[in-house]
Amino acid sequence: MAPKTPAPKTSAAKSAPDAKRRSERSRRAIYEAALSMVSEVGYGKVTIEGIAARAGVGKQTIYRWWSSKAEVLLEAFVDLGQQAAEAAGGEDAFAALPDTGDVAADLKTVLRATVDELLDEKYDAPYRALAAEGVVNRELSEKFVQALLEPGLRLYVARIEKAQRDGQIRADLDPRIAMELFVSPLAQRWLQGTGPLTHAYTDTVVDYALHGLAPR
Amino acid sequence: MAPKTPAPKTSAAKSAPDAKRRSERSRRAIYEAALSMVSEVGYGKVTIEGIAARAGVGKQTIYRWWSSKAEVLLEAFVDLGQQAAEAAGGEDAFAALPDTGDVAADLKTVLRATVDELLDEKYDAPYRALAAEGVVNRELSEKFVQALLEPGLRLYVARIEKAQRDGQIRADLDPRIAMELFVSPLAQRWLQGTGPLTHAYTDTVVDYALHGLAPR
Structure with a gap:
């Protein structure tokens, strides 16, 4: 599985190199595409190709970080949980x-x-x-x-x-x-x-x- | 929903008219087709047409008794529960x-x-x-x-x-x-x-x- 890197905070993002910012943007776009597609068509019909198309990235970008759609979706859910925890005022969903x-x-x-x-x-x-x-x-x-x-x-x-x-x-x-x-x-x-x-x-x-x- | 008629016992079946026996046979074949298909391809891909074909009955036979695949499957499950209860020695799953x-x-x-x-x-x-x-x-x-x-x-x-x-x-x-x-x-x-x-x-x-x- 890919490392569970949270999205960089604004200050960190400003000093990060462009490539890293682009890659974080892609990662977040992939998560959002995966979650919205599973909501719309169900897990069974989601494909890596479909996620890539909706996220506006190449299929290879996804395969560079994950080996299957199950892994993409699980990471997306872990990220969703972290966002929910942060929104609730906590720093970490698993504190x-x-x-x-x-x-x-x-x-x-x-x-x-x-x-x-x-x-x-x-x-x-x-x-x-x-x-x-x-x-x-x-x-x-x-x-x-x-x-x-x-x-x-x-x-x-x-x-x-x-x-x-x-x-x-x-x-x-x-x-x-x-x-x-x-x-x-x-x-x-x-x-x-x-x-x-x-x-x-x-x-x-x-x-x-x-x-x-x-x-x- | 169709009435929950259990399969006739052997003695009752012998005295029943042929039409009733045929209809009980069809009902049982439909249940078995529905259950095996949902196991094989998942609920989402099961169709009334597919159940009819596997059970060896016409589509109209199914529509005469049930209005949707959900109803066929639920009846099949209720029947399965009754069979399990009978196999366990009880007469009624809901005693x-x-x-x-x-x-x-x-x-x-x-x-x-x-x-x-x-x-x-x-x-x-x-x-x-x-x-x-x-x-x-x-x-x-x-x-x-x-x-x-x-x-x-x-x-x-x-x-x-x-x-x-x-x-x-x-x-x-x-x-x-x-x-x-x-x-x-x-x-x-x-x-x-x-x-x-x-x-x-x-x-x-x-x-x-x-x-x-x-x-x-």
Whole structure:
């Protein structure tokens, strides 16, 4: 995979050589072409040729940086995630989760932000197109999980491990499975449309997961 | 939608008129053609014409019973579910969940059976093809949820309501959301490949959901 170079900041771009600026412009144009095409025609019908034509670059420019359309699209999604994180005020999409000392409050904050992102029309169609392809295409699915899902899931695991050290989550639980109790309900509603996505819903899921369904 | 007529039992078939037997044979051939084609080429490329040709029936035979390929496929899946339930010894895919008086044991039994069904190669490709289309096609997704997911989810809700009356699940919980704590983790692993599907996994999810992540 190509290195995940974020777009240069304005000041850096001014001092960068023209060739580097041109290449960053091409990279961004390729990402935008790839994302809009997957939204419009679906993953299956997107081709490297089509992306090159829409981005206004030669096919060889794309092949110099990536070996397949799956890699172009995954990088485009990683870049989209970084843009979303920057727009939300963070520097890095994969920074740590908030830690106020109250794991329930922190999980609710993060899941509410995830609901907002999933409901953002800008991301809906391309995320859905890639997720749908992942359901039937195991090779793409593995790359999708590694590049896009796992980095986020590891942040939940780290926050749960911290809560275990703080005594807010039982120390004998597998944090990886514990996490799925509040992450997967949101994922299934988004993927399968089995219910509405709201802040009240994710708040409730966090409370149920932490306190359990059985009487205490 | 066409009525959900199960295939006649041998004794009934013997006394049925030839026309009815032929029509049941055609219906079954259409289901099998639809399921194998969606596995082979994906939902998007399946056509009524293609199903008719493979099933050895006229296009008009299909249009007499169904108005779209989505309806044919959904009926085929409902029929597949009924066959699976019959093969597992039950009469009806949508009968009640077991009730031994121990909700944890009952949920583990049902989720283990679901893992086995999801790992069955016979169902994997067509279920995935339909689920993938549902991720990007809202109209199909709504039909898919109504015809295939909701009947099963309502059984979980009914079992949870019984457990609430039995004092095994807190009476103040929304049973619909409570259910998602143990159903959605399995669904996400299946849809997104975020982890292996095993009986040990679903058992653990049930224990975590019932007893909660926080210390008691």
